Amino acid sequence: MATTNITMRMDEQLKADLQELVSNLGMDMTTFFTVAAKQAVREQRVPFSINMNVPNVETIRAMEEVRNGLNLSRGYSSIEEVMEDVIDEDRYS
16 A cells, blocks of 8 residues: 655644653554544544533632642531531531
8 A cells, every 4th residue: 555644743842742652652653643544534533522621710729629638528427417517507508
């Protein structure tokens, strides 16, 4: 099968990051792009999700708090304990 060359431009850091990733996966850049192209043709779509589902500032802050163990509720051993806290919270709201 005849082959052809493709020339493309991308940010240097992105290229370096991608080269490291595909190398860790046992591939080179050519193999990666060939696999992605074959998958796209086979599925007749872009073979990954493209979206703008980016968390907002409040969500990012909450995720960081969870990672750092901050502002977490105490553990419960029964639904009764949960309900007691909910009722107490309602009383002070």
